[in-house]
Amino acid sequence: xxxxxxxxxxxxxxxxxxxxxxxxxxxxxxxxxxxxxxxxxxxxxxxxxxxxxxxxxxxxxxxxxxxxxxxxxxxxxxxxxxxxxxxxxxxxxxxxxxxxxxxxxxxxxxxxxxxxxxxxxxxxxxxxxxxxxxxxxxxxxxxxxxxxxxxxxxxxxxxxxxxxxxxxxxxxxxxxxxxxxxxxxxxxxxxxxxxxxxxxxxxxxxxxxxxxxxxxxxxxxxxxxxxxxxxxxxxxxxxxxxxxxxxxxxxxxxxxxxxxxxxxxxxxxxxxxxxxxxxxxxxxxxxxxxxxxxxxxxxxxxxxxxxxxxxxxxxxxxxxxxxxxxxxxxxxxxxxxxxxxxxxxxxxxxxxxxxxxxxxxxxxxxxxxxxxxxxxxxxxxxxxxxxxxxxxxxxxxxxxxxxxxxxxxxxxxxxxxxxxxxxxx
Numbered sequence: 001x002x003x004x005x006x007x008x009x010x011x012x013x014x015x016x017x018x019x020x021x022x023x024x025x026x027x028x029x030x031x032x033x034x035x036x037x038x039x040x041x042x043x044x045x046x047x048x049x050x051x052x053x054x055x056x057x058x059x060x061x062x063x064x065x066x067x068x069x070x071x072x073x074x075x076x077x078x079x080x081x082x083x084x085x086x087x088x089x090x091x092x093x094x095x096x097x098x099x100x101x102x103x104x105x106x107x108x109x110x111x112x113x114x115x116x117x118x119x120x121x122x123x124x125x126x127x128x129x130x131x132x133x134x135x136x137x138x139x140x141x142x143x144x145x146x147x148x149x150x151x152x153x154x155x156x157x158x159x160x161x162x163x164x165x166x167x168x169x170x171x172x173x174x175x176x177x178x179x180x181x182x183x184x185x186x187x188x189x190x191x192x193x194x195x196x197x198x199x200x201x202x203x204x205x206x207x208x209x210x211x212x213x214x215x216x217x218x219x220x221x222x223x224x225x226x227x228x229x230x231x232x233x234x235x236x237x238x239x240x241x242x243x244x245x246x247x248x249x250x251x252x253x254x255x256x257x258x259x260x261x262x263x264x265x266x267x268x269x270x271x272x273x274x275x276x277x278x279x280x281x282x283x284x285x286x287x288x289x290x291x292x293x294x295x296x297x298x299x300x301x302x303x304x305x306x307x308x309x310x311x312x313x314x315x316x317x318x319x320x321x322x323x324x325x326x327x328x329x330x331x332x333x334x335x336x337x338x339x340x341x342x343x344x345x346x347x348x349x350x351x352x353x354x355x356x357x358x359x360x361x362x363x364x365x366x367x368x369x370x371x372x373x374x375x376x377x378x379x380x381x382x383x384x385x386x387x388x389x390x391x392x393x394x395x396x397x398x399x400x401x402x403x404x405x406x407x408x409x410x411x412x413x414x415x416x417x418x419x420x421x422x423x424x425x
Contacts, residue, residue, distance in 0.1 A: 009035075010045045016057065019088075023057045027064050037070050046080065055088035075106045079114035086118040094118050109140045116146055120153045128153055144175050151184045160188055176210070179217040190224035198224050215245035215255050222262050231266060238262050242275070253283055257292040264296035272296050273305070287313075287324040294327070298334045303362045306331060335366030339379065346382040354388050368401045376401040 012026050031037060042065055049058035062081050066073045086094035098107075098115055112135050119128035132150055135141050147170050154163040167185065170177060182201050189197035202221060205211055218241035225234035238259065245255045256279045263271040276293050279285060290313040297306040310331055317323045342355060342363050360383075367376040377398055384394045 009038075009041050010048060013045055013049070013057070013061075017054075019054050019056050021057075023060050024064060027061065039065070039071055050084070053087075055084045059084040059088055073103070073106070075108055075110045078102050078106050078111045082111070082114045082118055086121070091118060091122055091124070109143070112138075112140055113145050113149070116149050120149045123153065123157055125153060125157055125159065141173065142175070144170065144177055144181055147175065148178075148180050148184065151181065155184050155188045155191075158191075160192060163188055176208075178211065179205075179213045182213075183217055183220040186220050186224040190227040193228050195228050195230065198228065213244070214248065215241045216258075217241075218244065219255075219258055219262065226262075226265060234262075235266055235268070238266070246278075253279075253286065253289055256283060257289060260292050260296045261299075264299040267300065269297075269300045269302060272300065276309075287321055287327055290321075290327055291330060294330050298330070303331075303334060303338070304358055306334070332366070332369070335362055335369070339363045339366055343379065343382060346386060346388075349386055349388075351387075355383070364397060364401060373398070373402055 009027075009030055012030070013023050016023060016026070042061055046058045046061050049055070049061070059081065062077060062084065065071050066077065082094050082098060085097050094115070098111075102111065112131065116128060116131050116135070119131060128150065132141075132146060135146060141147070147166060150166055151163055154160065154166065163185070167177075167181075170181075182205050185201050186198055189195075189201065198221070205213060205217070218237045221237040222234045222241060225231070225237060241262075242259055245259070256275065260272055260275055260279070263275060272293070279289060279293075283289070290309065293309055294306045297303075297309070310327065313321065313327055338359060342359060345353075345355070363379065364376075367379060370376075380389075380394050380397045380401075383389045384391065389397070
C-alpha cells in the first residue's frame with residue numbers, strides 16, 4: 001500500500017481513532033486552507049480507514065467526495081459504499097442504498113458483485129442466491145468473481161452439493177476458475193475427507209497452462225492433505241509452496257509465518273529452523289514473526305530452542321522492536337501447560353518412569369518466574385514421592401525456585417541421564 005504524504009490529509013484524519021468522530025470538519029478545513037483536493041489521496045484515506053475497520057469514517061469521505069461535487073459518482077464508488085454501509089450500518093441500510101440511491105446506469109457487474117459479497121459476508125444464502133439469479137437474468141455472469149463469492153458462501157455454510165453444482169455451471173458457461181476458485185474446492189473436499197476430489201483439483205490446476213498458482217494455493221493444498229491424513233503429499237505441496245514463494249519473489253512475512261506453522265504441524269523441526277534462517281536473511285522480522293517461530297517450536301515440544309529465540313527477540317527490544325507482551329506470554333503459556341501436564345504424568349506414573357531434562361527444566365523455570373514457593377514445593381514433592389528424585393535434590397530444586405543459588409542452578413542439576421536425579425543418594 002502506497003504511503004500517504006508526510007504532511008498529507010491522512011495525517012490529520014488518522015488521529016481521529018474513535019469511529020464516532022466525524023472526519024467531515026477535517027475535510028472542510030483542508031479545503032478552506034486552500035489545499036488541493038486530490039482524488040488519489042482521498043481514495044488512499046478510504047483504503048487506510050477500511051484496513052483499520054474505521055468504516056463509518058471511510059464512508060463519510062466517500063460521500064463527501066461526490067456530495068460536494070468535487071468528483072462524479074462511479075461504479076467503483078458505489079461498490080465501495082455498499083461494502084462500507086453494510087459493515088458500518090448493517091445489510092438493511094445497504095439494501096436501501098442499492099435499491100433507492102444507486103443510479104440504474106451504474107448497476108453493472110462491479111456493483112452487483114460488491115452487493116453479492118455483502119450477503120456472502122453475513123452468510124445469507126437465500127438473498128445471495130436471489131441476487132445471483134438476477135445477475136444471470138441480466139447477463140452479468142461472464143467472469144468468475146461472483147462464482148467465487150458463492151463458492152465461498154456454500155463452503156462456509158456446508159452446502160457442498162451446491163458448490164459442485166456451481167462448479168459445473170462455470171464449466172458450462174466456459175468461465176475459467178482461478179487460484180481462489182480451486183482453493184475453495186480444495187478446502188471443501190478436505191472437510192469432506194474426499195482425497196480423490198483433492199487429487200483431481202490439483203491435476204486440473206496442473207493441466208491449465210494459463211493458470212499460475214501462487215504460494216498460497218499450494219499452502220491450502222498442504223492443509224487439505226494434512227486434514228485427510230496424507231502427510232507425504234502435504235509435505236510435497238508445502239515444498240511447492242515454498243519454492244513459489246522464493247522464486248516468484250512473493251516472500252512477504254505472511255508467507256513465512258504460514259509456512260513455519262505448516263512445517264511444524266508436519267513435525268519437521270529441521271525444516272522449521274531452515275526456513276527461520278531464510279526468514280531472517282530475506283526479511284525484516286517483526287514481533288509477529290517471532291510469535292510464529294516460537295509457537296512453531298512449541299508445537300514440536302522444543303521449549304529449549306523456543307527460549308533461545310525468545311532471548312534473541314528480547315535482545316532486540318527496544319532497539320529494533322517494540323516490546324509486545326504477547327511474545328513472552330506464548331512461552332509462559334507453554335510453561336504453565338507443561339507444569340499441569342507434568343503434574344498429571346507424575347500422579348499416574350508407573351515405577352521406572354521419569355521426566356525428561358527439558359520438561360522438568362521448563363516447569364522449574366516457570367515456577368521460579370511465578371515466585372509461588374508453595375506451589376513450587378507441592379510440584380517438587382510429586383517426583384520425590386514417586387522416588388524419582390532424592391530428598392537432597394528436592395531441596396536443591398526448591399532452592400533454585402526460591403533464590404536461584406549458584407549451587408542450585410539448573411545447568412548443574414539437570415544432567416538427568418541414568419540415575420543422576422539421585423546424585424545425592
